[in-house]
Amino acid sequence: MQFFDGTTLLGTASTSTAVSSTQSSFSLTIATLNAGTHAAIRAVYTATGNFTGSSSANITQTVNMANATITVTGYTVVQDGSAHVATGTAVGVFGESLSGLNLSNTSHASPGTYNDPWTFTDVTGNYNNISGTVLDKITF
Secondary structure (H helix, E strand, O other): OEEEEOOEEEEEOOOOOOOOOOOOOOOOOOOOOOOEEEEEEEEEEOOEOOEOOEEOOOEEEEEOOEOOEEEEEOOEEEOOOOOEOOEEEEEOOOOOEOOOEEOHHHOEOOOEEEEEEEEEOOOOOOEOOEEEEEEEEEEO
């Protein structure tokens, strides 16, 4: 049994139970559908032996955007004439590193206490965008 999203093959599945003309059961678990509405998911059975091929009706599956895990760490340093920038990571639901974390507004070289904005803008379309602030401090 093959499973499709439109014309894109999602995967194949087999059953350990003999397929009869009255009963069959197949399932496919995947974690690769992008966020959005998938309106043409279907199963296709290719004819084999004494069994005719068939195709299921399309189903619609909606995949919601996920929240990335964002960690931003501010700094407390003594002024040394160099610019300092907060550090951070953006991690996806599978533990993968994500791009799109912008810490450029956290850069300072002069003494002071700063409540700096940061943003995460997802480039894949699978994660919600988020923003926040981080406390940064440069002392004398």
